[in-house]
Amino acid sequence: MTTEKTRRRLPRRVREREIVDAALRVFAQRGYHAAVVDEIADLAGISKPMVYLYLGSKENLFVACVRQAAEALVTAFRQAADSGDQPQLRLWRGLSAFFAFVAEHRDSWVILHRQTPEQSEAIAEELERARESVMAEVTDLVRRGIDEGGADARLGPADADFVASALVGAADSLTDWMERNPQETPERVALRLMNMIWVGMRDVLGGEMWSPPGDSVG
């Protein structure tokens, strides 16, 4: 363990970032309850009291991890999807960036995907915020896709919300599939998903409907 005395002086922002990076690794590996702040302090090369001084509590540390992981994920998605191209191409690039992020930042993804210490409201709220910011990015792209696709005017915000919700849920679930199929690149996984969802959506936008033969749906 490196003691505080031997450490160089760092700006607060940089030091906090180092602590949160260490916390991400420990929480991802041990789970929220089993993780101990001593190990996080060790890994960050700082004393335990200093960790509390900077971040306040184990719960706050976890909230900071969720926030950092979500920001990194949304930034990766947004940067990849941010171009002058068609919405479908932007969505594909965004999804590719999402799967690449999951493959490259396992610790962040474990925090966002698997960790939900239910007794902490602060953590539940931060996870909810994270999900909402991802949803907002995807919903925006889907809405542009609907608009620019010259689609049926009856399609409204609830429809874009539906597609985005299905897409985010599918992508979330498919990260486990990607783990089971390591030969598939993030780009290929995104392409498969585009083929399942976008192609279907385009047909629906074009007026083609699947309906159960003989059944009437209210």
Next chain:
Amino acid sequence: MTTEKTRRRLPRRVREREIVDAALRVFAQRGYHAAVVDEIADLAGISKPMVYLYLGSKENLFVACVRQAAEALVTAFRQAADSGDQPQLRLWRGLSAFFAFVAEHRDSWVILHRQTPEQSEAIAEELERARESVMAEVTDLVRRGIDEGGADARLGPADADFVASALVGAADSLTDWMERNPQETPERVALRLMNMIWVGMRDVLGGEMWSPPGDSVG
């Protein structure tokens, strides 16, 4: 509170079922950690020591809740999907039954969807088993759909697994959308999802591929 003495004698299976029904309500309402066994005993009209005698521990009680909820969900899906019809129709009926189950059995769905007390391995394993049994049902239907669709022979188990994983993830996520859109019936939600996913899949099976213009995908 009804005391044990005033209760009629019941077969063990029936009594356990009553306790688990009570536990489902309390766990769904309070969350795992805040739930207390006293309240479960009260609701089941039985003494607390009897609850422990029948189910062993709070953790075991929760595991029993997960198991019962998952069995009820899988049974509802399987019964609806069990017919001599085409796979697509069976899938739609299964999905309708899934969304109807979620709408009608909120407590069970809260247990399966939102509750993951991460520090209990027994609970995590039971939730994993629940997810796998739902996935197995859906994967089986998708595989039949691929086979009977006379699809490309290159499509294999990993492809059916991909579609099933995306479908289960999308359906999971869409239960929140359904809650935000109470005017939509479970049948309509299932129909929307079929239109998004099955139509796309059918095109892909028919050899139509979406590919990013100008991009090459490795």
